[in-house]
Amino acid sequence: MRQIFEKNMRILANLLSFCHTLGGKSFQIDLDPGLLTSHIVINAEIPDIDLTKLEEFREALQYPRRRELEQNYWYLGGESELGSNLTLVAAMIDEVSVTYAEGILTVKVSRDES
Amino acid sequence: MTFIRKKWNDPYIVLISVDLLFVVFAFLFDTSSNIANGMRQIFTSRGILITDYVDLGGPGAALINAALAGAMGITMMKVSRVTPNGAIIMAIWLNIGFALFGKNILNMLPLMAGVWLYSHARREPFSNYSLTALMSATLAPIVSEIALTDILGSSAGSFGGWISGAACGLGIGFIFPSVAAYVVRVHGGYNLYNMGFAGGLISTIFMASLNSLGITVPTSLYWASGHNLQMAVFLYALSALLLTIGFVSCSRHEIALNLEKLVRHSGRLVTDYYLLYSNSVYVNMALLCIFSTTLVLVAGGELNGPTIGGILTITGFGCFGKHLRNISPVLFGAILSSWLGRWDFTSPSSMLAILFSTCLAPISGQFGILWGILAGFLHVRLVHHVSYLCNGLNLYNNGFAAGFVVMFLLPLITVFRKEKEDEANI
Structure with a gap:
């Protein structure tokens, strides 16, 4: 369970780091790590978002889960002082939804922990 | 088709x-x-x-x-x-x-x-x-x-x-x-x-x-020479095969667009070019193969097992972190370091150190040309120094030396470099 929590924390750190570079002012986080499935929801207040970057963000998270990459590189997640690592986040999650409405960016991700 | x-x-x-x-x-x-x-x-x-x-x-x-x-x-x-x-x-x-x-x-x-x-x-x-x-x-x-x-x-x-x-x-x-x-x-x-x-x-x-326990492992040095012509033909044929696969499976427009995006990546782990750009990466791999083969030939080095191994490693990483833009500064720094050092430029250890210094490509990709040159420069110095620790038992010895280079450089970079947006890191 500890490793599940740590992996989720690193995914969260990466996503928060990128939301910050998108201009995020304040953040609401919902982290629900589970033995079978984990869910993370971030609501970031971003009044003026760069739509091109938002699209790149959305695209970068679309790549499929890659457990062999996760096994080797998951420790790299959370190195936010040196930039985010969205390819790694994509390799560690199964589902993602990115929406932007009324100045709020909502990112929902889930991963199968089994 | x-x-x-x-x-x-x-x-x-x-x-x-x-x-x-x-x-x-x-x-x-x-x-x-x-x-x-x-x-x-x-x-x-x-x-x-x-x-x-x-x-x-x-x-x-x-x-x-x-x-x-x-x-x-x-x-x-x-x-x-x-x-x-x-x-x-x-x-x-x-x-x-x-x-x-x-x-x-x-x-x-x-x-x-x-x-x-x-x-x-x-x-x-x-x-x-x-x-x-x-x-x-x-x-x-x-x-x-x-x-x-x-x-x-x-x-x-x-x-x-x-x-x-x-x-x-x-x-x-x-x-x-x-x-x-x-x-x-x-x-x-x-x-x-x-x-x-x-x-x-x-x-x-x-x-x-x-x-x-008092056990020593004797060193070994087998280094072939005189195979440049046949091995160059082989490596350029390999590049041609990769280019053909790239151009058969993707349109020219798609390749140009993808390569333009690809060279904007820092190459830092984990940047999977294959997942991002599909078969266009074969063109990137071919370009890296042609470039590194030509570099060895122009430098007067030997195309043999170890140097071809280095070239194939660079080529392989063409789908997982390397491109001409991020390897060039590191290679320049490595060549400069060999040239200024006491080692013969085309000696086995120098030639390998230069080729494998490209593992530090993400430094130049993320932090710029000057840091990349410095990384390559230090890599050559360090790889000569730490090789005795493993006594030749670790084939990716350059990766071992590069780890120390990064551990030394990263704190300096974070202190001396102004914060930049990490758009290249998407």
Whole structure:
């Protein structure tokens, strides 16, 4: 369970780091790590978002889960002082939804922990 | 055309084509009896750095050995039902390249079996550890060193020797995944040869243990010369094959667009160009192969097992972190360092240090040309200095040295460099 929590924390750190570079002012986080499935929801207040970057963000998270990459590189997640690592986040999650409405960016991700 | 495109969309088919090219050129370079004798020589010789299989067994046998290592990697991935990605493609290229100087299927197998045992002990599918299994072969020389010498008491090349070597390989393979996963945080993904750093730590501890018992491992230097023409033809043919696959499976417009995006990436781990740009990466790989081959030729170096291994490694990383823009500053720094140092520019260790310095490409990709040059410059200095720690038992020795370069440079970079937006890191 500890490793599940740590992996989720690193995914969260990466996503928060990128939301910050998108201009995020304040953040609401919902982290629900589970033995079978984990869910993370971030609501970031971003009044003026760069739509091109938002699209790149959305695209970068679309790549499929890659457990062999996760096994080797998951420790790299959370190195936010040196930039985010969205390819790694994509390799560690199964589902993602990115929406932007009324100045709020909502990112929902889930991963199968089994 | 649709059928051809569909075929080339399976990276394993592309890897098999590459493997077949090795076989074709092996038989163009050598007779079958020479190849058979050369293979025997390769299987029964130590593989520590620098053991050039082109020198030891001849060019034909070296290419067949590389093709066998590639076939083993492809088979393992297919059997484990691993969906191909940039890292897997890169790892298979790496195994092919290093099977020209140090790896062969006999000394690789125990390490991979050790990783399999680890996955079994963890009750996780082996496919999760497939990448680690491929890369664990960095320590393949330890297996052959124990099997084919009397350092642990058994007579060289005996059945007992092979059992001891295999047992040691199993043990090292078993601990390798946890060490490899952990050390990645030390360099923050700026050293592309992460497994080399893990292998360096393990082999250093192994060597230190042997030394404490008064056991020494003699060095080795096999370095072929005089093969530049035939090997250049082979490498340019390989590049042509990659270019053809790229242009057959993608439109020119698509390739131009994707390459333009690709060179904007820093290359920091994990940047999987294959997942991002699909078959366009073969063009990037071909360009890297042409560039690095030409660099060795222009510098007056030898195209032999180790240098071709270096070129194939650069090519393989063309789908997992390297491109001409991020490797050039590092290469410049490495060349400058060799030129200003006391080492002969075309000596084996300098030539390899220059080629493998490109594992620091993410430094220039992320922090700019000057930091990239400095990284390459320091890499050459350090690789000459730390090589004695592993005593040639870690094939990805440059990855070990690069780990130290990153550990030294990253704190300086974060202090002296102004914060920049990380758009290149998407």
